[in-house]
Amino acid sequence: MDAGGVDKNGVRRSQGGNPLSGPFYVEGALSGDTLVIHFNRIRVNRDTARSGSGIVPSALEPWYARNKQPVRDFDTTWHLDKEHGIATLAKPTDKLKNFTVPLQPMLGCVGVAPPGSQSFLSGDLGPYGGNLDYNQMREGATLYLPVFQPGALLFVGDGHAAQGDGELTGDALETSMEVEFTVDLIQGKSVGPRAENDEYIMALGVANSMPEAVQRATTQLATWLEDDFKLNPSEVAMVLGFAIRYDVAELVDPHVHVVAKIKKSSLAGLGPPTK
Amino acid sequence: MDAGGVDKNGVRRSQGGNPLSGPFYVEGALSGDTLVIHFNRIRVNRDTARSGSGIVPSALEPWYARNKQPVRDFDTTWHLDKEHGIATLAKPTDKLKNFTVPLQPMLGCVGVAPPGSQSFLSGDLGPYGGNLDYNQMREGATLYLPVFQPGALLFVGDGHAAQGDGELTGDALETSMEVEFTVDLIQGKSVGPRAENDEYIMALGVANSMPEAVQRATTQLATWLEDDFKLNPSEVAMVLGFAIRYDVAELVDPHVHVVAKIKKSSLAGLGPPTK
């Protein structure tokens, strides 16, 4: 199902607003553990997507947002061409008739049940994951989330055929997705939200504002290096100061998401991590 | 000279605090023009660099910054190995003895004289460029700066052998640099700060805070697309929404610098830009 609740056959299966698949009860998962989710396969499974038609005003300078309103009735239906790996507007304007976006299918929502008896909308995100909207949550990635409730109660959803940094239109190329994942448990240790793929380790910083999200992501990445390699603060500064990279995951949801990452090749000289 | 005023032979040639080379008077440049600077060559020209020894506290969560102070007397002298293209700590701690940073030489400072009779410290940055501290200002890049004064009065400096996003230690691998550049003028049109390299066009957003720097960079990139391809606001949203990437250039100077960029390959379908 896509974020509007429509499945691969174009049938509405649920109300809109990021309907989720799940919860999946993970045998043996207890509060204090870490759930490890390997995304083996994330592929679009239909040939249409939809998106918003304007950049959200909060991502633009106020004078510009005030003067440049989205075009009324702009048709944002996309055609997804799996064979060539591209998306094109289904009914493009003249200027955009040759404009293509590479398909980079990802999941916007991956989360577990939050701590205590809290309950959030599926558009929100936090230490439990949720609507992370990070364009690197793609096939081949692994996500680490802390477990807060027995069984973890994993859910997934909000497939995006492609998404720019910041999720500037307030959404992405929203479509349904075929997803395969496997889960592992790290018992008795709670870390995350963290992720990794072949190239990077990634600390996910979800917070109220961009400066706070950067602080959280940087601090989480620093803590990770401390824990795994027993580095002191100046050693951490030497590793991060000249090799850290940030991704602005999204700017439009109830919390901001910034990722701090470092290449695995940069860590090679530090020896094997301590488990 | 490096940011401390020391040249390629280790001789102090100037006071520290980002001494600059220049100003270069560009024949014919007038207020309202755009200065185009092509960096043909940016190479380290000595085998040592220095850096700070801790992450600035404003980039860390307050509780963490409070508890994790930099190590006293940590030696941050670096050895630059041009042959292998790597930097290593000259006197590494045990943990970091095999830790290497790839050399990615860049210029921290490139600017022109600011408008009016304003005068800023060389550590500051703004619409005139200045201490941009962006790790993509490397050999092969082109920078566009608006001209505010006759002759533009270009200056360059603050060589970094490598710098992570955000310039988290408050500096980078500070060293002297051999620089070759050529300049062009776009007369009667004022754009920038903008940059490009083989892969990306880049809008440089310098502002007071991260959210404002993102707004500025996004708005500048949107304006660029409007101007060059005559796109309307929803067409701009289609191009940026699913293909924009942000770089967090630096977080530690008197203004924040965030870059919004898009791959030239994403623009290929839009046809040739209007000049």
Add this chain to the structure above:
Amino acid sequence: MDAGGVDKNGVRRSQGGNPLSGPFYVEGALSGDTLVIHFNRIRVNRDTARSGSGIVPSALEPWYARNKQPVRDFDTTWHLDKEHGIATLAKPTDKLKNFTVPLQPMLGCVGVAPPGSQSFLSGDLGPYGGNLDYNQMREGATLYLPVFQPGALLFVGDGHAAQGDGELTGDALETSMEVEFTVDLIQGKSVGPRAENDEYIMALGVANSMPEAVQRATTQLATWLEDDFKLNPSEVAMVLGFAIRYDVAELVDPHVHVVAKIKKSSLAGLGPPTK
């Protein structure tokens, strides 16, 4: 009960973490209505309070927060002298032995059930009110909250004998309180969070960050003037531009709270509000 769950007799009656009294089911209240709460009486009902012992680091410049840690084992028990209307430290240091704080009893938490099936910690705040921590929620004030659930489900708690702007110690003079209130309903119209007292009308801006809380409070106050006096945007600007006042309610909870207010005397010339 105070925020730690201790009642007027010093008996622990609940777990800590802002235990609340309620919910009170308000007959006839439906989603889309506005609940009006008049605080007829808010008085301290015991003679002790407690507070934190340091300013939260996020409210201080990072270098200062790093260097100035709270004193270990500083005794923050307060004596509340209702007769003279002052609070003093129960076991003051020498410097503070004549230091007094005027009692200005207030309620930190006043809220209704949030929309949908959301569920938040009692330390959070939002459009439903909650942990507003605003030092003008005192005897004589009236609070307006939108109703989201049948019966509104009003709750109150978190008595503060006195609180500075921003709630800088992460709490205030936490104590139990004797509270009397009456409720009214505005049916079929949803406004708030808003408040008023004899002197001011107040728009409560709860948001993720200070700039956003200021934007929300200003916008809410502008909307209020539009609705009640049918002013156009420039007329609103004339009224707010030269008479608005902001209060920084709190900076330390999961959301920031800033209030925009205007004197009722400033509105006198606008004639009676349209109901």
Add this chain to the structure above:
Amino acid sequence: MDAGGVDKNGVRRSQGGNPLSGPFYVEGALSGDTLVIHFNRIRVNRDTARSGSGIVPSALEPWYARNKQPVRDFDTTWHLDKEHGIATLAKPTDKLKNFTVPLQPMLGCVGVAPPGSQSFLSGDLGPYGGNLDYNQMREGATLYLPVFQPGALLFVGDGHAAQGDGELTGDALETSMEVEFTVDLIQGKSVGPRAENDEYIMALGVANSMPEAVQRATTQLATWLEDDFKLNPSEVAMVLGFAIRYDVAELVDPHVHVVAKIKKSSLAGLGPPTK
């Protein structure tokens, strides 16, 4: 002269953009001293003022700023009635024909020459003061500014007949002013920007963003208490935590200005300050 360069007789005497009176060379003032400016008299000296006609969009929620544009050709000429101490629109709309603003004359700009060879526009502000735009800089107030250059080079200007918090229209009731002040020097000690009046001591926090301005103001007020009363960090927390008040001075200039203040009556119990 007013911010547009017009004097008490309505004659243009200078270009607009906050023209300043000064610099005044203060005999004996040296870098490292503190200049003390007592405002003995600040009175409007003509009967007209002008203001902007809309709230700046950055102070409003983006959706609201987008939908509520200022009215075209709205006449923002004000009549200043010194006898009754009020301002009224000279040609009011029907809704505002009985709307009055109390005159509270103040100076927007008070500053000294900045450090080094820096030079700023008169619309900017910083540790040297400048365009502080704080509505408490009124007759009877005293301002403390650090001296950076021989003679201090004091300047004043930007008279406002009245200004709300935040200076939301991007300006205030801009008019010319009759000003009398006397200066003192504190030699060999550099403090400020600080201010005081009969009721409050005030620490002026000028910074890039609201959170940073709050941090600076709070830290400056904390430091003030440490210096004058030799309080430790927890004693400072006891004094500020339950008695601090913030004023949002302005939000629309190149830097944000937030003031942290405390009543002199709250400090009475601390004994005399150490000089």
